[in-house]
Amino acid sequence: xxxxxxxxxxxxxxxxxxxxxxxxxxxxxxxxxxxxxxxxxxxxxxxxxxxxxxxxxxxxxxxxxxxxxxxxxxxxxxxxxxxxxxxxxxxxxxxxxxxxxxxxxxxxxxxxxxxxxxxxxxxxxxxxxxxxxxxxxxxxxxxxxxxxxxxxxxxxxxxxxxxxxxxxxxxxxxxxxxxxxxxxxxxxxxxx
Amino acid sequence: xxxxxxxxxxxxxxxxxxxxxxxxxxxxxxxxxxxxxxxxxxxxxxxxxxxxxxxxxxxxxxxxxxxxxxxxxxxxxxxxxxxxxxxxxxxxxxxxxxxxxxxxxxxxxxxxxxxxxxxxxxxxxxxxxxxxxx
Numbered sequence: 504x505x506x507x508x509x510x511x512x513x514x515x516x517x518x519x520x521x522x523x524x525x526x527x528x529x530x531x532x533x534x535x536x537x538x539x540x541x542x543x544x545x546x547x548x549x550x551x552x553x554x555x556x557x558x559x560x561x562x563x564x565x566x567x568x569x570x571x572x573x574x575x576x577x578x579x580x581x582x583x584x585x586x587x588x589x590x591x592x593x594x595x596x597x598x599x600x601x602x603x604x605x606x607x608x609x610x611x612x613x614x615x616x617x618x619x620x621x622x623x624x625x626x627x628x629x630x631x632x633x634x635x636x637x638x639x640x641x642x643x644x645x646x647x648x649x650x651x652x653x654x655x656x657x658x659x660x661x662x663x664x665x666x667x668x669x670x671x672x673x674x675x676x677x678x679x680x681x682x683x684x685x686x687x688x689x690x691x692x693x694x695x
Numbered sequence: 696x697x698x699x700x701x702x703x704x705x706x707x708x709x710x711x712x713x714x715x716x717x718x719x720x721x722x723x724x725x726x727x728x729x730x731x732x733x734x735x736x737x738x739x740x741x742x743x744x745x746x747x748x749x750x751x752x753x754x755x756x757x758x759x760x761x762x763x764x765x766x767x768x769x770x771x772x773x774x775x776x777x778x779x780x781x782x783x784x785x786x787x788x789x790x791x792x793x794x795x796x797x798x799x800x801x802x803x804x805x806x807x808x809x810x811x812x813x814x815x816x817x818x819x820x821x822x823x824x825x826x827x828x829x
Contacts, residue, residue: 521743524751529743537739541731546724555735562739566746625723632720648721679717 514579515572522569529566537562539580539650540587546645547591549634557590577659584650585660588642595638632682640675647672 509517509531517535520528540561545554564586565579572579633641639661646657647668654665661668
């Protein structure tokens with residue numbers, strides 16, 4: 504069965520099929536969810552190898568919980584964001600003590616058009632600034648402004664109130680703004 | 696697979712996206728989506744298939760619910776006794792407690808029935824003789 508035959512099938516239905524032994528559901532869920540989980544882990548961790556390990560572990564937990572998945576309690580992606588963030592937090596705690604400037608920035612040296620290069624430079628600068636934020640602020644800012652989630656879903660993922668989410672985002676953005684203020688001209692911000 | 700791919704702006708933009716100086720950075724981060732390596736995708740899919748295979752093996756090895764219940768109760772002999780008790784219970788449930796009265800009467804007789812047993816029939820004869828002689 505071609506993958507696009509599942510394009511309109513919800514994640515939780517595919518997960519139910521996966522639990523019933525459907526190999527096509529396993530492939531579709533892998534292709535659909537792994538990139539999102541990996542991207543989120545990379546934005547929280549800033550390290551590609553660690554993000555891959557976290558993404559694999561988060562997906563493995565999804566496979567294992569599939570037979571017991573209770574529909575209607577949470578979106579599959581919400582559950583995955585939460586598990587990914589928890590795994591990333593564990594890694595960050597183990598890593599604590601490493602100098603902040605030792606956290607590598609994302610690779611962004613792929614030859615591309617000028618606009619692409621500028622985007623890559625800005626994304627890298629943002630990633631470096633995100634790495635300096637407290638974990639919870641970083642998680643809230645990434646979920647809201649990069650993953651594009653609304654406050655209620657973020658509150659569910661982080662297990663806090665919507666007001667607390669708003670507060671974390673506000674403080675995180677103030678810190679980011681201060682950290683990036685000196686790089687606006689360098690990154691072509693004045694051209695926008 | 697490349698490390699980063701240029702992606703169009705996601706349809707699901709952040710709600711109440713701030714029109715401030717950070718939006719240029721957030722927009723860039725949304726467009727520069729880090730792609731997972733082919734190795735990661737292969738590892739995740741291999742995990743999925745391994746979990747599925749283990750689940751299938753577990754289902755095949757595990758007896759059905761009825762078989763588990765039968766063994767827990769002591770096998771087929773116990774199931775026979777259980778079935779008899781069940782049928783009896785069902786009959787009593789349908790017939791009600793009134794049927795018990797009939798059963799008791801059939802086994803023990805009617806409660807108003809009485810039996811006169813003369814344990815000393817010669818005593819009656821002695822009294823009659825005394826009266827006739829007296």
